[in-house]
Amino acid sequence: MTSVREVLRAGARLGGPGLVGVGALVAAAVLAGLGQRWDAQTQRLQDEARALRAQARPQATAEAPLSVQQWQASLPAPADRQQRLADLLELAIRLDLNPARTEHRLSTSEGLERLRVTLPVTGRYAQVRRFIAAALAHDPALSLDAIKLRRVSPQAAEVEAEMQWSLHGRAAP
Secondary structure, three states, X not given: OOXXXXXHHHHHHHOHHHHHHHHHHHHHHHHHHHHHXXXXXHHHHHHHHHHHHHHHOOOOOOOOOOOHHHHHHHOOOHHHHHHHHHHXXXXXXXXXXXXXXXXXXXXXXXXXXXXXXEEEEEXXXXXXXXXXXXXXXXXXXXXXXXXXXXXXXXXXXEEEEEEEEEEEEEOOO
């Protein structure tokens, strides 16, 4: 094999166009090597994405769907309502979204209760998103019914978010 110095000397004998040609050949060789590396990395990432998608697909089960009575029985008991509300507020505080005030309204109907909670907070948009995700993951009988976002000005780092949540549960007998 010829060394790089020999290639450069040969290119120098050819003059300026020869050096440009040699430089282009070296660059092409380097880019070809990088291209192969990128192709291998792309293939590996595509395989990983396929595996993650396969894991995320719901697994088919032979279980029968829940009846209305079974679903109601799986909801939290009325005695848990205050703790669930406290958990929601504590989560907001832990994420530095200090709620200024909250409003609650309890309604019951056909063996179900629904505690509607209006929760205005101020914080960065990312904090609000993390709060929503964490709250929904923490309490499976919680739903986010509405959200209003507002920035004081386009340059403001913080948003004002007014969220309406529902804590669903079994009604007291």
